[in-house]
Amino acid sequence: MSTSVIAIGDPHFKIDNSVETKLMSDAIIEQCQNTNPDAIVCLGDVLDRFSKIDLKPLNDAIDFLSRLQQIAPLYLIIGNHERMNNDDFCTDKHPFTSLKLWSNTYVIDYPQSHQINDHKMIFVPYVHNGRFHEALNLLDMSSEQIKEHTLIFAHQEFKGCNMGHIISEDGDEYPEDYPLCISGHIHINQTIRNIIYPGSPIQHGYTDDDTRGILRINLTSQGIQNRLISLNVKRKKLINLTWDQFHRWEYDDQFFYKLNVTATPVEIAQISKSKRYSELKSLGVKIKLTKLREQYNNVKPQQIQSTQKRSYIPMLYQRIEQDVNQKSWLNHILNQIGSQ
Numbered sequence: 048m049s050t051s052v053i054a055i056g057d058p059h060f061k062i063d064n065s066v067e068t069k070l071m072s073d074a075i076i077e078q079c080q081n082t083n084p085d086a087i088v089c090l091g092d093v094l095d096r097f098s099k100i101d102l103k104p105l106n107d108a109i110d111f112l113s114r115l116q117q118i119a120p121l122y123l124i125i126g127n128h129e130r131m132n133n134d135d136f137c138t139d140k141h142p143f144t145s146l147k148l149w150s151n152t153y154v155i156d157y158p159q160s161h162q163i164n165d166h167k168m169i170f171v172p173y174v175h176n177g178r179f180h181e182a183l184n185l186l187d188m189s190s191e192q193i194k195e196h197t198l199i200f201a202h203q204e205f206k207g208c209n210m211g212h213i214i215s216e217d218g219d220e221y222p223e224d225y226p227l228c229i230s231g232h233i234h235i236n237q238t239i240r241n242i243i244y245p246g247s248p249i250q251h252g253y254t255d256d257d258t259r260g261i262l263r264i265n266l267t268s269q270g271i272q273n274r275l276i277s278l279n280v281k282r283k284k285l286i287n288l289t290w291d292q293f294h295r296w297e298y299d300d301q302f303f304y305k306l307n308v309t310a311t312p313v314e315i316a317q318i319s320k321s322k323r324y325s326e327l328k329s330l331g332v333k334i335k336l337t338k339l340r341e342q343y344n345n346v347k348p349q350q351i352q353s354t355q356k357r358s359y360i361p362m363l364y365q366r367i368e369q370d371v372n373q374k375s376w377l378n379h380i381l382n383q384i385g386s387q
Contacts, residue, residue, distance in 0.1 A: 050164040051084040053119075054200070054229045054262040056245040057092035057126065058111070060104035064251070066331070067281075067303065068104075071249045072111045074278040075261055079118045082263060082276075086163050087119045090231025090245070091126025091173055091202030093143075098131045100142055109146075116151045120163075125156040125172040126202040126231060133175055137182060155200075158185045166197040166266055173202040173232065179219035194225060197266060202231040207239050212360055212381055227271060229262065236260075236275060248278055253285040253305040253333075290314040294323065298330060305333040312338050 055075060060068050079087060093108045094100070115121050127133050129141040137157045147154045153161065155170040162168075174182045179201070183193065193199075204210070204218035210233060221228060221242055228242045236246035236258045245262035247255075260277040283303045288296055290310040298304070306327070308318060315336045318324050327334060363377060 048164055049268075050086075050166055050266040051082060052086045052088060052163070052198070052264045052266070053079055053082060053084045054088045054090055054245050054264060055248060056090050056231050056261070057128075057234060057247045057251075058089070058108070059092055059095045059128070059247065059251055060108040060111075061095045062101050062104060065103060065107060067249055068107060068111075070280045071278065072107070072114070074280050075111075075248060076114050076118070078261060078276055078278070079115065084119050084263070086122060087115050088122045088170070088200050088229070089115070089124060090200065090229070091124040092128040092231060093123070093126070095128050097128055105142060112143075112146065112152075113149075116149060119151075121152045122161070122170055122200065123152065123154050124170060124200060124202050124231065125154070127173040130173065133173075136174055136178060137172060137185065158182050160186060160188075160196065164266075167195060169193065169196050169199040169226070171199065171201040171203070176204055176217055176219060179203050179205075179221075190222075196226045197271070198264070199226050199228045200230070201228055204232055205230065205239065205242050208233050208242070208244060209235050209237055211235060229264065243273060245275065249280060250283040253283045253303075255283065257282050290318065293318060298327065298332065300330075303331065305335065307335050307337060309337045309339050 058068060058071065089112065093112070094104060112121065112123065123143060123146065125141050125143065129143065131140055139156050141156060143154055146152055153159065153170070156172050158169065158171045160167060160169050169183070169186065171179065171182050186193075204215050205221050205228075206215055206218040208215045208218060221240070223240055225241065230242060230244055233244045234247040234251060234255065235244065237244050243262065246259060248261055249259055250257060258275070260275045263274050263276055265272045281301060281303055283305070285305050285307065286296065287307045287309070290308070293306065293308045293310075296306070310318065315338060318336060324334065360381070367377065
């Protein structure tokens with residue numbers, strides 16, 4: 048008997064992305080209805096603000112989850128953004144406790160093992176770096192019993208994963224003889240040994256790559272197959288422009304745009320008062336105006352951009368190398384900046 052599971056990476060419903068998440072939600076629901084899976088796993092970080100709960104994103108998220116559980120049994124892993132902070136360890140202090148009263152829904156705020164058709168699967172909520180195996184131990188299983196499972200679902204940073212700005216060095220080690228792990232938390236789609244990160248379903252930042260979607264896992268007598276299903280939604284694009292390029296640039300409603308316009312103070316004043324600026328803003332285009340110093344007027348924007356790429360971030364990581372908490376907060380801050 049074959050078994051099909053849909054895994055959804057970090058949705059991150061926010062105050063300022065309701066248009067994007069509505070398109071995302073509808074596209075995911077359509078894919079789930081078409082594939083008719085035996086289970087749907089939401090891999091965590093449905094919300095975005097840790098202990099602060101904004102009403103609109105919460106309502107949108109609950110509506111999305113409600114639609115999912117009407118299609119197939121829903122397993123909702125609690126991510127770090129649903130926690131009070133990153134140090135919270137397997138408690139029920141999160142916004143989705145009441146969803147435990149729903150039928151067809153399993154809220155994973157504590158490690159659990161479930162049988163789906165012929166397959167046993169483990170579900171683990173987010174825990175701080177270095178505590179993943181401590182969380183697994185809460186199941187009171189030996190390593191051999193864990194290996195009897197087909198899949199492990201988690202929301203975890205594992206050593207060696209690509210976090211966008213660094214490769215994780217202090218993430219948890221994951222044994223190569225353990226079951227295939229499908230994990231949220233990292234927004235970039237990637238496979239590391241026996242770990243698959245589906246990545247987030249949509250771009251959360253304008254610099255994110257556009258390899259986005261949800262993961263379909265098929266379990267058959269021939270083994271495990273997986274495929275990333277792309278969502279037919281608008282993509283984000285970051286465009287760097289000069290003053291004259293801004294006035295010649297053509298809008299395409301197939302994308303969400305952010306424009307970085309580099310110009311002199313006089314040119315910026317002209318742009319900000321122009322009809323074109325107002326029209327583009329009304330279309331939802333984000334525009335950042337950066338002043339170009341007079342002595343750099345003859346420098347090409349590409350040269351300015353390459354100079355800005357000399358990052359101070361590696362120096363910061365070097366200074367806080369021994370402090371796990373500071374590294375965790377720096378990762379969070381950089382992810383927030385990238386999503387703006």
